[in-house]
Amino acid sequence: MKTLILAALAATTLGGAAIAQEVRLGTEGAYAPWNFMGDDGEVDGFEIELGNELCERAGLSCTWVVNEWDTIIPNLVAGNYDAIIAGMSITDERMQTIDFSDNYYPPDPSKFAQAAGADINYDDLSGIRIGVQGATIQAAYAEQNFGENNTILSYETADQSVADLSAGNVDVVLADGGYLAPIVDGSGGALEFAGPDVMIGGGVGIGLRKDDDEIEAKFNEAIASMKADGSLNELITEWFDPPNTFPEE
Template sequence: MKKLLLAAAALLALSGAANAQTVRMGTEAAYAPWNFLDDSGKPAGYDVDVGNELCKRANLECTWVANEWDTIISNLVAGNYDAIVAAMSITDERKQTIDFSDAYYPPDPSRYVTNAGANFDFAALKGVKLGVQGGTIQAAYAEANLKDGNTIQSYATYDQAMADLAAGNLDVVLADGPYLDPIVSASNGAVVFAGPEVSIGEGYGIGLRKGDADLKDKLNVALEAAKADGTIDTLIAKWFPGKGPFYKK
């Protein structure tokens, strides 16, 4: 009897795997520790761990697609993948084009960084060359609030912006705090935080095509369970030491 039960359970598991919905996850793969390519060339990072965890819980067969940031939303809308898991902040502007899951990381302030020794008046920032990544909440904030009297330079990736900061071609970079934390720590004082924290967005969510309610519901149910049992907090602690816990009550 025991062998029959084990065989039935194995058959059920195989049947469930065979019937699993295939979901293609799009990510930038150039924004560590959120998302990047590991030594074997595969997407890795917090976004990827969260996506894989939710897919497992929702019985989804997930694959990953790396896509440049500036076309990541347009390629979702075009059907080249089914979801965006790429440290994308939930904003009213983006909601006009795509839907979002619930947040899988809470709002986190953006930060300014400069080269050590620089001294700028962030209360009335003027005459600086400011770097941002195009299509980000930081780029939108800079265009709306800092364009007057400053030069806003947009980059395809934040790595390019940081390289120009190190080369002296920029004065300031504005980016997500969690992205900048390890860069500042590893710079041995060459790059420093400056100015105030800037709160933008509603947290980080999974981007979905308008009307894809079934996938949105499946991901949100899985996400709620992963928050409640502490899994999301564990992944946050893995990739962002010292952050959280945010979700487990």
């Protein structure tokens, strides 16, 4: 009986290798231009195009799952999807729980955005309200460096922190430069960058379960091939302004 089950199992596994392996990609859908809900109601963005291309190169059959940011790691570990492609920076804290692929977006300075003309002393921040998205590298950084003398407000989505910045409920927002740049550009002069750039994180990679080495290897190979033929830089240039591309080798 046991052998029969084993044989059946082997047959399904071997059979499965012939058709493309199914991989579910988890994303947030609220972090333009990385990933967002398009006008057609489906996820769209830099990472959606990237993820689809990576899957094609790796011979995987991929589907997208939208999951809120604050539970995106626990739900990966629990197996609700197999990979996180959601603008997630590679950090040591996260590496304790999950693995990351090689980065597909180079380390990007985080920036402060403020209402145009606001008078804030960035050399010695005190008594101001700083908006961040919860469970991000910026949230950890702000808590650590500015937590004592300022109020840190953490939001479920980055969009909410920007909405509250426009509404005057926070004084500054600290977020990825690549996320803030189009917002500041498009705000018609209402928002501006200020203060120093802050380097945190080791670039953006695909989050994976620790035991999924096979998928990790496939993604790494696909990322390397996109870096090598220049298509990754092309995609970055297409979606980001100013583009933060990988240096030419």
